[in-house]
Structure formats: C-alpha cells, structure tokens
Amino acid sequence: MSESDPPKIQFPAPDYPISVVADTRDGFVSELEAIVRSHCDDYDPETLKVTASKSGRYQSFRFAITAQSEAQLKALHEALKATGSVHMVL
Secondary structure, eight states: OOTTSOOOOOSSEEEEEEEEEEEOOTTHHHHHHHHHHHHOTTOOGGGOEEEEOTTSSEEEEEEEEEEOOHHHHHHHHHHHHTTSOEEEEO
C-alpha cells in the first residue's frame, strides 16, 4: 500500500464515527435520525452529539454506527446529501 492509497476499513467496523455538517432547520434532527436508522439497524441515538456554529446557521452532528460495508456507507452518504441541507459527510 502506498501513501496515496486510503486506509482500508475492516468490516464490520464497530463504533465507526460519522460527522455531518448541515444547515440549521427545524425538524432536521428527526430527519437525520430516520435516514441513519434506515441504513443502520444498530443506530443508537445516545451516540448523537449536536453542536451549533457560532452564527447558528449550521449544525454539526456526530454519531457512531457499526459500518457493515462500503456500499452501506456510500448509500448513507448519498441519502444524507439528498436532503438538500447537508454540506458535508465525513
């Protein structure tokens, strides 16, 4: 593996951290959690941490899942971006 190759994830990957940056809007936490639950059977809402930006315009959401596959992570990323409110998923 060269330095330019991204590290490989060993699946399943318990406690896989995900961060999302989105516009602040009413009801988004429920929407985000519904999306995560639809892709991750073991999602625990206790892992969700929400932080507002200084201006209040954006919120960051951090949570952990057990990542089952690259396809699962890609589908979750696409579903979150499809909300129109999400700017980044890491």
